[in-house]
Amino acid sequence: MGTSVNKVTLVGRLGRDPEVRYTSGGAGVANLALATDETWKDKTTGEKMTRTEWHKLVSWISTDFIKDYLHKGDLIYVEGRLQTKEWTDKEQVKRSTVEINVIDIKPLITSKADAAPSGSRPPQQRAAAAARPAQRAAAAARPAQRPAAPEI
Numbered sequence: 167m168g169t170s171v172n173k174v175t176l177v178g179r180l181g182r183d184p185e186v187r188y189t190s191g192g193a194g195v196a197n198l199a200l201a202t203d204e205t206w207k208d209k210t211t212g213e214k215m216t217r218t219e220w221h222k223l224v225s226w227i228s229t230d231f232i233k234d235y236l237h238k239g240d241l242i243y244v245e246g247r248l249q250t251k252e253w254t255d256k257e258q259v260k261r262s263t264v265e266i267n268v269i270d271i272k273p274l275i276t277s278k279a280d281a282a283p284s285g286s287r288p289p290q291q292r293a294a295a296a297a298r299p300a301q302r303a304a305a306a307a308r309p310a311q312r313p314a315a316p317e318i
Contacts, residue, residue: 172247174266176221177274178202180240186233194229196268197222198236200244224249225268232271241275244268 181199188194200221208215223244225232236242246266255261 174244174246174248176200176202176244176246176266177241178221178244180236180238180242181220183238184232184236186229193226194233196225196229196232198225198232198268199223200242200266222263222265223268224265225271227268228271235276236271236273237276240273243270243272243274245270 178200181201185197186194187197200223202219202221204217204219206215207213223246244266246268249265249267250262251265252260252262
């Protein structure tokens, strides 16, 4: 068996605003926290149960779009690949974490302000919300480019 697949597809909500940093070479990298929920009905009580799973996302693509248009609470679609990072902390304890390296990211529903009736928002928010679809379309039309790996 010479072929393997490392692909993750998730739809979830951002748990916080994305953090975007830049390497010394100017490449942007975005860190995002994505929550996915699983719901089921308990067989004994009939009660609706929910479990939330948190995912660490790292994106080297579309960082300007992520910084400008994605916010805490937004529902997004993500494709990526799993990557495990290992290190030794200050107390010489081996640690590891699993991240998802983003290959594709798309907003599905952004900010609750977008979904609120326009009359319930201040004028500035109404104007910003009205401009978002055109801004999103323009950003989505731009091809995602993955910069060269940063120098370490």
